[in-house]
Amino acid sequence: MATVTPALWRRWGPWALGLVGALAALGLQTQLYTGQVRTVATIFMFVALALSWNLIGGYTGYASFGQVVFFGLGGYFAAVTMTHLHWSFWVALPLAGLAAAAYAVVIGIPLLRLRGHYFAIATLGVAEGTREVVINLDGLTGGGGGITVPTVGAAAATKYLGNDGFYLVYLALAVLALLITGLVSRSKFGFAMRAIHQDEDAAAAVGINTTRTKVLTFALSGLLTGLVGATYAFQQVTIYPERLFDVEITVLMVVMVVIGGSGTVLGPIIGAVALQFLSEWLRQNYTTVHTLLLGIIIIIAVILLPQGLVNYLREARRNGDYSLLANVRRYRL
Template sequence: MRKDIRNFLICGFILVVVAIFPFFANNFIIRFATDILMFAIMASAWNIIGGYTGYASFGNVVFFGIGAYITAILMEKAGLNFAVAFLGAGLGSALFAILIGLPVLRLRGHYFAIATLGVAEAMKALVQNLEITEGNSGIYLPVLNLSVKAQYYFFFYMMLGTLVLTLLITYLMLNAKFGYSLIAIREDEDAANSVGINTTYAKTMAFALSGLFTGFAGSIYAFQQAFIKPGPAFTVHTTVKMIVMAVFGGMGKLFGPLLGAFSIEIISEILSNYFLVAHTLFFGIVVILAIVFTPKGIIDLITQRKFGIAYFLQNIREHRI
């Protein structure tokens, strides 16, 4: 109990620090922090279906793209304000997750991964060809009518609020029966089924939650960019980034993806400052080394408080042939 209170106070303190941080930073830093928050939302949302439920979705970017496009269409074509479009984007993505989840969540392992990848790619191709999405030329959104500084604040706090909501819902979920049924599904789905867990319902709801928050992130992104195209909105690299962040930080842990998003973004930024052309090359090396030496994520490294070479060697010994 005392430990709970201590953790709660630490989280509150960090949140306050992050919340007042924009007042001491320039626009570039605020924008960079907003990007980190966006990826933290998406990696945490991925964690719900990939980390806790054990269904490695390789198509979560589809919710991001759908969220962005619903926002663009509602604001530009239907003339609605951002608040409505934001909610519509989240709910639309969640609904899509339910529709696509019902058939696709019947698949397991690699087959699920590839099916979701296929859904995302098919959706991209569809958006490229539809009339309402204006194909490859993309859609312009109305620009937020605020001063430049206020715009930076707006998007920063939108992302921060959404991230806090995502983590809060995940936390509540973990302490409810629903969270336990997800973990039971990850450990052994047939056993979970036979003890009376409605696995179809639980899996689909987890997928819908994942879609909801990713859709929110896509909605804010679209409004921030004020212009979206199918290519960047549905790129498979966004999915991969979510997954790498979640795994790098520690999947199936509440704060793992957040930690992963933070460190991966900082590492990429530092690398791109030092190596103009080759920084993605070094990013590849970072991913390879992280997977070989810390397959459980850096959050494991921190909570176990083992920093020595023995920890890395033990990880290798566990998984090598």
């Protein structure tokens, strides 16, 4: 019988775990009530979103505070082409992702020259501006009144997927995001992303084309976010600019990644699952004050684990010191 060596485990273990997780998610679907299917599908949606933000914000260190622009753009691309051109969702979906990626390249080339807070603010501005453009192109997008994707009858090229259908699509997108993150984190390209995060000048000095790396990462991140947005638009049927370009979606992505551990594979998944699960549980049990409680919990988590859960555990294991107070002290400014 073959033995599992540590090296073998390091190489293949995470993939095996991912596969088991995906299969478990498929099995889970058969055990859930209708309402629960929706909730878990939303968790998958946020897992995919958090993982895609993590590529540019976590690994590469460029905190995109306008990430929702790719979500909205992907969503509107799908809704507009499905409504006006009667495209099938399965055609609109990949092209919506590519459209978002192309937009990431176009805005990334100028914006990725900015660092730190300047980049964050500029992306936020672009997202807000893009929403205004979508509102004003009302012939195409329905403006502030929204646009409704045909889901029944002759006008619908793709029948509405239903709760189970969207569960599977979101699961597939989460798996795709995980796969890309897993591949990138171990590849040469991943090294370049991390090097840029830690010191851009030093990265350039050892031969890394920092501009190309940043733009490609932003495009990849935009692609994944756009795919999720397109799915969300179809799931919602009627979409409005205010919802599809909602800053709150960006904030959720950031918070999930930060709480879970940015620049790691597992962190965004843990953050997304924990936050969505917690939010849902609080909503059901403390309806009136659930956002308040959620906010307090997030604040406490960020104070105690400023580097995120996964990074904290990694460091604690190396130092043999699991004290949260020591952790706070280590990261105190």
